[in-house]
Amino acid sequence: MSSNPTIAAGPSFSDDKRITELRAIAGEIDDIRSALRLLSWDQNTSMPEGAGATRGEQMATLQGLIHDRWTAQRLGELLSELATPIQKAPFTDADRALLRETRRERDYAAKLPRGLVEEMARVEALSFEAWHKARTNNDFASFAPWLARTITLQREVADRLGFKATRYDALLDLYEPGLTSERVDALFTPVREVSVKLRKRIEQSGHEVDASCLSGSFPAERQMQLARDILTRMGYDFSRGGLSISPHPFTTEFGSPFDVRVTVHPHEDMVDDALMAALHEGGHALYEQGSDAALARTPVVGGVSMGAHESQSRLWENAIGRSEAFWRGNLSVVQAIFPTEFAQVDAATFSRALNKVTPGLIRIAADEVTYNLHIIIRYEMEQAMVNTSVAVESLPRLWNEKYQAYLGITPPTDSEGILQDVHWTSGFGYFPTYTLGNLYGAQIYTAMRASVADFDERLASGDCAFALDWLRERMYRWGKTYLPEDLVERVTGQRPDPSYFVEYLTRKFEQVYDLPTEAASR
Amino acid sequence: MSSNPTIAAGPSFSDDKRITELRAIAGEIDDIRSALRLLSWDQNTSMPEGAGATRGEQMATLQGLIHDRWTAQRLGELLSELATPIQKAPFTDADRALLRETRRERDYAAKLPRGLVEEMARVEALSFEAWHKARTNNDFASFAPWLARTITLQREVADRLGFKATRYDALLDLYEPGLTSERVDALFTPVREVSVKLRKRIEQSGHEVDASCLSGSFPAERQMQLARDILTRMGYDFSRGGLSISPHPFTTEFGSPFDVRVTVHPHEDMVDDALMAALHEGGHALYEQGSDAALARTPVVGGVSMGAHESQSRLWENAIGRSEAFWRGNLSVVQAIFPTEFAQVDAATFSRALNKVTPGLIRIAADEVTYNLHIIIRYEMEQAMVNTSVAVESLPRLWNEKYQAYLGITPPTDSEGILQDVHWTSGFGYFPTYTLGNLYGAQIYTAMRASVADFDERLASGDCAFALDWLRERMYRWGKTYLPEDLVERVTGQRPDPSYFVEYLTRKFEQVYDLPTEAASR
Secondary structure, three states: OOOOOOOOOOOOOOOOOHHHHHHHHHHHHHHHHHHHHHHHHHHOOOHHHHHHHHHHHHHHHHHHHHHHOOOHHHHHHHHHHHHHHOOOOOHHHHHHHHHHHHHHHHHHHHHHOHHHHHHHHHHHHHHHHHHOOOHHHHHHHHHHHHHHHHHHHHHHHHHOOOOOOOHHHHHHHHHHOOOOOHHHHHHHHHHHHHHEEEEEEEHHHHOOOOOOOHOOOOOOOHHHHHHHHHHHOOOHHHHHHHEOOOOOEEEEEEOOOOOOEEEEEOOOOOOOHHHHHHHHHHHHHHHOOOOOOHOOOOOOOOOHHHHHHHHHHHHHHHOOOOOOHHHHHEEEEEEEEHHHHHHHOOHHHHHHOOOOOOOOOOHHHHHHHHHHHHHHHHHHHHHHHHHHHOHHHHEEEEEHHHHHHHHHHOOOOOOOOOOOOOHOOOOOOOHHHHHHHHHHHHHHHHHHHHHOOOHHHHHHHOOOHHHHHHHHHHOHOOOOOHHHHHHHHHHHHHOOOOHHHHHHHHHHHHHOOOOOOOOOOO | OOOOOOOOOOOOOOOHHHHHHHHHHHHHHHHHHHHHHHHHHHHHHHOOOOHHHHHHHHHHHHHHHHHHHHHHHHHHHHHHHHHHHOOOOOHHHHHHHHHHHHHHHHHHHHHHHHHHHHHHHHHHHHHHHHHHHHHOOOOHHHHHHHHHHHHHHHHHHHHHHHHOOOHHHHHHHHHOOOOOOOHHHHHHHHHHHHHHHHHHHHHHHOOOOOOOOHEEOOHHHHHHHHHHHHHHHHOOOHHHHHEEEOOOEEEEEOOOOOOOEEEEEEOOOOOOHHHHHHHHHHHHEEEEEEEEOHOOOOOOOOOOOOOHHHHHHHHHHHOOOOOOOHHHHHHHHHHOOOOOHHOOOOOHHHHHHHOOOOOOOOHHHOHHHHHHHHHHHHHHHHHHHHOOOOOHEEEEEHHHHHHHHHHHHHHOOOOOOOOOOOHHHHOOOOOOOHHHHHHHHHHHHHHHHHHHHHHHHHOOOOOOOHHHHHHHHHHHHHHHOOOHHHHHHHOOOOOOOOOHHHHHHHHHHHHHHOOOOOOOOO
16 A cells, blocks of 8 residues: 555566566666776776776776677667567556667667777776866866867767767767757757846846855865765765765766765865755755666666756755755754854855855856856857867867856966866767756746645755655656656646746846846746 | 896787787776776775665676676687797797686686676675675674575585585685695694794793783774875885775775775774784785786786785785884884874884784784684685585584684674674685785795895885885786796795795794794794
8 A cells, every 4th residue: 555645656667578688688788887987986086096097998898898788789689679569558668768768879889889989988088087187287288189089089979970950969969869059059048148137137236145154164074074964964865875075076876776976076165165066966866866776777767868967956956955945944954063153144144145146267166147157158169169170279268268258257277267177078068958957957846846835844844855755756766767858747747948947047036136026038 | 228237127928919819808808807896896995785786786797798708719719829839939928827817717717607607796795795784783694694605606616617625625726726725734734833832832931012002092084094104105106006994904906007906994992903904905905016017907917826915915014014123114104193192102112012912803903823823713614614514504603613722712792703704705715825825925025034135224214115126026027927836936946835934933923022942843
């Protein structure tokens, strides 16, 4: 007897023997992928610097093994045999998703020769080492040759995958199936407009937010304890996860939903950086940990797209994690670890401080109003790198010019500029999914608030479980069973629509900055 | 121009195209093995408890991939083609070792079906989880079924590998090529005799060693710093290594000589446990880091046998790391981290304390006089498990009876008894190599002292580089180029001979306990 009879049964695979065989093949691939991710996670958290070249070989070998398996003849036969019958009973939605994701992986592998895949893995490992050193030493010139190799490889990938309009579209599709530059441009227009408009309204109001409580001296070890405690409050399961330090925060999994880990990077002069990274990466991790165990060791487990993934990291980080209600329920966690610093700070002050709008240099530290401008800059840079023959040496200047144009500031060093993100050690096309995530996230958050009575009161009681349950039930446990836009519709009752984000951002910052209410441009 | 023209050229492979192909195949296998070791290392250091079953699947899959490659037809053809020509020029000693090690791996894989290898990997991962919990909860019963499964699997391995006298011989051979119970018995006899004799002489002398300086309150974090500093003093290269905490100290590599890491386990009530583990694991790691880079990504890289490996861990831990000369040069490192505790302690006192003979329960904390008795107990237990049908439930009693008989003490809990070592989560046959390592180590140490003028004075100056260079030049850089007994002869000028250990132990403890000199039983 279910304690909640209205909850639908979760995803499940049929016991058709071809599905069983497909799962066995996919399971082996998933195991190798988990090992590959561990090689990468270790490189980010523990690996000694002298091991970069060796690690590159190891990752290339595992990439090659995965490639061989996706392109194997028997897998092709299974996909053909199942193509027609899969649409009907006894096949399930999970079966259909398994077939769809397998076909997608196989198509990708078939188009990219094993040698290219291995070369990409090798270059990524070495490029990561070069980037890490270059960022430490503020030395873009030493990273430039690696970025040039990545550009060359990514162009080759795009050419082999094929595209209608621009090479860059082929790369976008890798992270968000079907996404094109044309669609990104359409989505980014209202986002850019509302960002610029809100920034101006805030500047013109003359209102200031006092964020001084966030600065001071915060030992890294205590910040890690804070990150751990907040993750626990969110409902992150440490018995199936872990928290480490890496140069750039990230979430990774070695077999979802059973092993999903996060990293942060504390800076000792500010309390909010690692804290908000914990909420952000925690959102990703809750999504992965929330997959139904029936989907484990298949390509259907885990987040359905990068956009869907970012919707959850941004929802937990921003919509929940910067709200006054959340801090009414959780500021005591901060006060327990930094009692002197926060004894006199209340939830309203803390929340307002976390929402201060300051055009800054660092994407992951950006406020919600300017965040998407950081993404737009990267999006435009990526288009230039992939679609045009821009010289690598000119990229730092291009970066700095764009920061001046969009945010009114110029990075004093490349470490705070073009070298800040790890992403370009592996490829292009990921960044736009952050903004897509903001759009999906706002729509899902709006739906959740509308369906949960006393949302703010429950959050303010220190309870996050009700929100996690809501999201798990409707979204997380399904993994990749449904395509991203279909999933958003299942969760919210509507196709993805950027106006939810415009409305969310406008109402939120009118409140934070005490602005007169305006009709949002929906 | 070499700065030292007397140093022979290091190992190198010929450019015969069959050797190149063999190295390519072996390189791929080495990459998968490194990934497999990382899965295991992560399980020991970072993996969440909920991921045990998933990790078991991943390890089984990678074991299966390795198995397929060792048994592939093309590899068999290459080995056949090279069998005769390999003995002459232009083939090198490294080529011959490559062929020998490849053949050894292939034979092993050919005799063990893939299903068995995968099952062993799966059981090992789950058994490790069970052991870790059982040790924490002092609950042997919960580990017993896993130990029973390991016994069954190890018997099957022995039966498939084949043996002349006893099943256990087949397992010994895995860790030390050619080793048999008969040979172990012969080697253990003088070891047991000198251990028992020395213990009696020490007891009868009535002399006491004051080891009180080693007990107190030593925060784990500062112990980790001490371990790090001592590893640095030994010449361990952190740019190709790393130090972590795990339940049981160990050394592992993910592509020697470029990534060789150690773990320790600090206990806050004693300073010497993690410290001596750092010296022990550091010895293993120096051996791995010392392999010539030309051997990387081949089965010839790294220590040639477990006995050879233990010879180096024991040489660094005991012969060097417990000597007064070493602490004259390095006690300042301890004093810098624990100034209050060690301000009044001198090197002679510290060294004597580290050599106190106390029959204890824990193998890795045992003194040199009683250490081998711990090994003999395990050796006899393993023979019982593999060669006879002893009931798993009776093993804790058998363990405790043997401790009473050999060491005069009975473990109050199984956590301090039969559950103390991780080894039986994977198999049997490893333990005797510890004592073999003590024998090789004493012989190598004796040769080194004889060939280096002012050995103690140089050690007392804080210099370990001269000893590391001596060992690297003669032993480490050759990897598995020469078989263990041949290697010992190349290093020392003589075949392995247990009398060096007997002499070393006798002279050392006559000095520590101020005993009258007796002729050692050489």
